[in-house]
Amino acid sequence: MVVEYTSVSDKDFKPINCIACGHDTLACCNHKIIDRQDLGTPTVHRIQQHEKVLWKCKSCGTRFSIINPKIDFDSSFTSDVKIYVFKRVLENGDSTTRVAADLKTLHNVDVDVSTLLDWIQKKKEQDMNAKPGTNARSPRTKEATVICLDGTFKAVTPKKNDPGSEKDEPSCLHLTRLKDGRLAAYWESGSEKKKRSRS
């Protein structure tokens, strides 16, 4: 089996200014490689390696990471895999069982049927929310809770039995728009929550 790697780095999208104080004294204070399964062929297993970077402002100490526009930050799979699933299940009407089997044998992507069902459910909710006139809360709010905290990096997929994943993290996560229009995620330093790392 041939394994092909592609790489995406947050360093290609380095923020210009600190999101808290505005100084341009930013440095990489931590980084981690996250592997995501990509759409392959019957003989090629493709892996996307994402270098996730934690930036630190040397001036005020604020640490933050950005949402890399090239990747689905909440998933262990690339967006190509998801698009493939949406096209087959939602547009062609194929069964999720069949699509999961084809992903395994034809594209070397190992994914559970339950994961596909979860994607489809979220996709339907997103499409519903995108329609004008609906006041439903965007699922994006919930997904943001999986962004790294307190200088360590945690799993990009929230664990089902993790009691803290829903109630603790949203309260200390902040989103802001950078000067160049990109969205940045950060958290305030000094919080009690920071000491409870589960990495």
Ligand SMILES: [Zn+2]
């Ligand atoms: Zn700063």
